[in-house]
Amino acid sequence: MTTTITKTVTKICLPLVILFSISLLLAGHNNPGGGFIGGVMFASVIALTYVVFGLDYIKSFFDPDWGKWFAFGLILASLTAFAAIPFGHNFFRSAVEFVHLPFFGEVELVSAGLFDIGVYFVVIGSLLFIFKNVGDDE
Incomplete structure (x- = not known):
């Protein structure tokens, strides 16, 4: 059972930490x-959020397939790594x-930066x- 304080702090932290994570993602190449x-x-x-509000409550309005996030990130990172080869450059060459x-x-x-976005989605998805699968009862 969680308290009202914990739920309130989580609601405040959710958008702030998501914005901070996007800031870290975008600043990652040079900083x-x-x-x-x-x-x-x-x-x-x-x-x-899953821990504070419970998995069933969150799944009632927000239930993405995290495996698809992982797959999208892996495909994006891989395509970015191989994209330089058709132009006659080495693997992972950055433009x-x-x-x-x-x-x-x-x-x-x-x-x-596209590779970083791919890694971002791989980490989130995995x-x-x-x-979610460890916390699910089924």
């Missing part, structure tokens, strides 16, 4: 962070492009798939 730690942060706050956007200025687009 500390990346897909792995961002995915762990996202999975931890969803796992906290960099600078784009000028209004209000933002010059923005660096890096193909390694951790929450395990957590």
